[in-house]
Amino acid sequence: MASDICRRAVEVIGDGVPSVEGSLTGYHHETYAFTLSVEAGASFGERWKIREPRERLLWFDRRCFASEYYLLHSLQRSIDVVPEVAPVGGVELQRFVEGVTLGERHPSGEAVPGVVFEQILELFRQLIAVTSDTLVVKQKCKPRDRVEDGDSAGFLERLIWFTQECVYGQNLPEYEDLFTNLGLGLNSFEYLRNHVDGLTSRPFCLLHADLHRENFILDSAGKVWVIDWELAMLGDPLYDLATHLHLMRYPAQQEREIIQRWCAIAEEVREGSSEGWIEDLPRLLDYKKAQSLFTDVIRETQSLVVTGRLDRRRLREASSKVWDVLWPAAEPLGLTSRPSLLEIEAALLRWGRRDAAAHT
Incomplete structure (x- = not known):
């Protein structure tokens, strides 16, 4: 239908x-x-x-703008990699960019070609130039989720709060046993807060907040377009870089280069935008590792039970993916003991059997 x-x-x-x-x-x-x-x-x-x-x-990230369409409409003159939008017949449309994703050409872990690398840096230049004073579009953030411009510590606290309340807390009735078996609980968030405490103040700007290889489209002329702006927000510019690094998996040398180039561009566009990056970038990356653990655990379980039946064929793959995200997140979440791959598989199996029984 x-x-x-x-x-x-x-x-x-x-x-x-x-x-x-x-x-x-x-x-x-x-x-x-x-x-x-x-x-x-x-x-x-x-x-x-x-x-x-x-x-x-299931939403795992905050939504800060009431309409992606109206956000894209407002960005047409300030960011040149945003696909056009148009109302047709009372329907809000976006231009479909013909091409391939960056991930199709250069998968995670591979170096990005120089011509694409430069366009990504130019995107950051344009994003940092967009502020709350220049962006006129309705926000949907609740007052409690908004912090004063430059309050980078408060900005990160609201992100942690969202992960705790809306990802962990709202799914706790279904996932409490699984979280517990993985060593996760409310104390994990308190440890995380202490671990990332003390961010330097930086002036806020527009963040895409989801710049990974599948959201970069390469057209036939070699231009890079950026899609999927639904997670965009106003906030700490260094968070956008941290999210980008976390998702892109650059080779070490190229990661060092983009950090260095980004800092120079950020200071050129708005002084203070890279202030304190040496201490704060690792903190923001650790938050991303912690956030990914909670979201990926839930996402991986969604594929285990299909039409009320446990799919044992997916169990090992799902366990491996949880293992991959659990180990990087162990330190920022204060996990003193880390379950083995077999223990993770057993925990997912118990969850899957219980979930399948609940749907029969």
Whole structure:
């Protein structure tokens, strides 16, 4: 049965055009791509996409803007790698960028080509230049989630609070035993707070907050476009760099280079934007390691039970992925003992059997 968003896509494309393609791959959104008819107002050969958040989706990150569409609309003149947006037939559309993801060409762990590397640095230059004074778009952050411009410590505290309350706390009824078996509890967050305490103040700017290889699209001309802005927020610029490094997995030499270049660009755009980075970048990276553990544990379990049945074939792969994120997070979360791969597999098996029984 076609979803509401799919039906809207069919209604807006007009007659005499190819069918709608989708739903396209993506965790957060249901997305459809199509070519608009000339009557609908699009240029020949150009594809557009319509997207909406998936139903019953687990959210692991804060949402700070009421509408990704209106955010992209407001960024058209300040960031040149944002795909165009347009209202057509009462539907908010984004241009579909034809190309391949950076991850398809250069998977995680590989060096990024110089021409792409320079475009990523230019993106950071443009992001740091966008501030709350220049960005006019409605925010959805609750007052308790907003901190004063430059309060980097308060900004990180709100991120930790979100992970504790909205990722750990809201899923605790279903995952408490699994978390406990992995050594995770409320004391983990207190340890994390002490571990990352003492950030230096830096002036806030716009953050994409999800700059990984699958969100960079390379078109046929070699230009890099940036998609999936739903996690964007105003905050500490160094957090955007930390998130980028955590997700990209650059080789060591290229990681050192992008840190050095980023600091120079940040200071050139807004003085103080890289202040204290030597001490604070490791703290922010440790928060990302801790956050990833909670989110990835939950995500991996979602694939273990399918239509009420435990899929034993996925168990070893899921266990390995949890192992991969647990070890880096052990220090910032204060885990004095770390479960072995077999212990993780046993914990996931117990969770999976219980979950499957609950759905029969």
